[in-house]
Amino acid sequence: MRKTIVLYLLTILLSAGINAQKPVDLSPNPKNIEWFNKDRFGIFVHFGLYSILGGSYEGTILSPDIDTTKFPHSRTWYAEWIQMKLNIPRKDYQDLAKSFNPVNFNADEWIREVKNAGAKYFIITAKHHDGFALWNSKVSDFNIMHTPFKRDILAELVAACKKYGIKYGFYYSHWQDWEDPNGAVPYDFIEKRSSEAFEKYWQGKCLPQVKELIQKFDPDLLWFDTWGTEGQHITPKRRDELIALVRANSKKCLINGRIAYANPGENVDFLEMGDNEFPKEKIGKAWETSGTMQNSWGWHAYDFNWKPAKEFIANLIGNASKGGNYALNIGPKPDGTLPVPAIARLREMGAWNFANGEAVFGASPVSLTLSEKDVYLTQKSIEGINYVYINIIKPLDKITIPTDIATFKDCVVLETGMPVKLVADGTGTLIVFPKSLFKDCSPVTLKLRTTDKL
Numbered sequence: 001m002r003k004t005i006v007l008y009l010l011t012i013l014l015s016a017g018i019n020a021q022k023p024v025d026l027s028p029n030p031k032n033i034e035w036f037n038k039d040r041f042g043i044f045v046h047f048g049l050y051s052i053l054g055g056s057y058e059g060t061i062l063s064p065d066i067d068t069t070k071f072p073h074s075r076t077w078y079a080e081w082i083q084m085k086l087n088i089p090r091k092d093y094q095d096l097a098k099s100f101n102p103v104n105f106n107a108d109e110w111i112r113e114v115k116n117a118g119a120k121y122f123i124i125t126a127k128h129h130d131g132f133a134l135w136n137s138k139v140s141d142f143n144i145m146h147t148p149f150k151r152d153i154l155a156e157l158v159a160a161c162k163k164y165g166i167k168y169g170f171y172y173s174h175w176q177d178w179e180d181p182n183g184a185v186p187y188d189f190i191e192k193r194s195s196e197a198f199e200k201y202w203q204g205k206c207l208p209q210v211k212e213l214i215q216k217f218d219p220d221l222l223w224f225d226t227w228g229t230e231g232q233h234i235t236p237k238r239r240d241e242l243i244a245l246v247r248a249n250s251k252k253c254l255i256n257g258r259i260a261y262a263n264p265g266e267n268v269d270f271l272e273m274g275d276n277e278f279p280k281e282k283i284g285k286a287w288e289t290s291g292t293m294q295n296s297w298g299w300h301a302y303d304f305n306w307k308p309a310k311e312f313i314a315n316l317i318g319n320a321s322k323g324g325n326y327a328l329n330i331g332p333k334p335d336g337t338l339p340v341p342a343i344a345r346l347r348e349m350g351a352w353n354f355a356n357g358e359a360v361f362g363a364s365p366v367s368l369t370l371s372e373k374d375v376y377l378t379q380k381s382i383e384g385i386n387y388v389y390i391n392i393i394k395p396l397d398k399i400t401i402p403t404d405i406a407t408f409k410d411c412v413v414l415e416t417g418m419p420v421k422l423v424a425d426g427t428g429t430l431i432v433f434p435k436s437l438f439k440d441c442s443p444v445t446l447k448l449r450t451t452d453k454l
């Protein structure tokens with residue numbers, strides 16, 4: 001009788017939530033975002049089974065010029081979408097795991113290039129929409145250990161990032177999963193998922209894998225991915241459940257806004273722009289643009305549109321001038337090497353950052369606006385002295401800063417330390433550039449010592 005009463009009381013206490021776990025605080029810790037706001041530049045990598053196909057399948061090349069009578073939703077370069085876009089049967093696509101063997105993959109070489117480019121953080125697709133995991137996942141067998149390669153790529157990369165002092169994070173496709181029979185697929189007409197079905201994937205694969213990634217690798221950030229209105233599946237409840245899982249398992253891990261693109265709420269650490277989207281204005285929260293080197297994210301052997309490094313440098317400075325970051329993507333080749341044009345561009349960025357990175361890393365926006373296009377301002381204080389940096393992307397004859405000349409103590413070309421003359425011009429300050437300054441046509445940065453923060 002006494003035992004029954006004790007059990008009864010215990011049941012009441014439990015149902016009243018007295019023994020329940022303390023609710024997790026979803027809000028971001030402002031200290032955690034500090035490195036991100038200083039570090040500005042990351043390298044993103046899209047690598048997976050799709051890399052084997054390199055943007056073509058059975059003679060059809062994925063591109064905006066595709067025959068839409070055959071492939072109605074396929075006007076894209078995105079090679080990592082090839083399974084959906086070229087209607088590759090699920091089994092055939094998944095069989096690619098049997099030939100995934102990037103024998104020339106070398107984590108040390110990859111991260112050395114990242115470091116030399118001047119990037120401070122690294123993000124890789126731990127799992128993209130195809131559902132394939134690049135680590136030794138105990139949650140799903142659709143992973144790298146079930147390929148001829150049998151090496152945990154993430155573990156090797158994490159070790160290299162630690163060696164080179166690079167922060168690291170993982171892209172995880174939490175909404176789309178084309179392997180799990182209940183994960184979301186892009187086109188409802190292919191396979192409609194009920195909320196109950198999606199919940200099975202959510203509880204059975206998504207949440208356990210995210211937890212596994214955190215517990216195994218202790219990432220600095222998680223990069224979730226949704227777009228548009230993300231359908232009915234990523235509800236505010238599921239978004240918050242995922243945020244709670246991350247917060248409960250990591251004290252440091254940042255969460256990006258694409259966890260729910262249309263409705264990220266207050267609890268993400270930073271906002272994510274659209275692909276290759278560079279905002280014109282400052283944004284009142286930490287943010288990032290992820291962008292491609294070609295059109296595609298994953299390796300695409302027929303996407304010849306390699307953008308010049310100069311464009312990436314401009315993107316980096318432009319974002320920094322508005323308080324934002326830039327994650328520049330590479331799609332490694334199926335043998336595990338970084339494409340040569342990608343390395344060449346990384347090295348060009350590295351050269352620019354070596355000479356001018358002072359104007360980007362740890363720098364913040366300036367409240368002044370200039371009338372010239374393609375000129376970006378940043379500022380920082382070094383040992384108590386304020387500096388403003390004028391980053392000029394395209395050659396100019398002169399520039400007028402709408403600020404009294406008394407604000408500026410001196411001006412030099414950042415790269416060389418060579419002096420540049422400032423001239424009073426009404427209420428502003430005029431700089432006339434020596435013609436040869438823009439000779440090599442890369443962005444030029446001027447460093448002005450100022451009396452105050454601008």
Ligand code: FHN
Nearest residue numbers: 078080081225227275290297
């Ligand atoms: O569908 C993905 C795409 O493949 C790629 O991963 C990009 C990266 O920002 N995100 C999605 C599209 O916005």
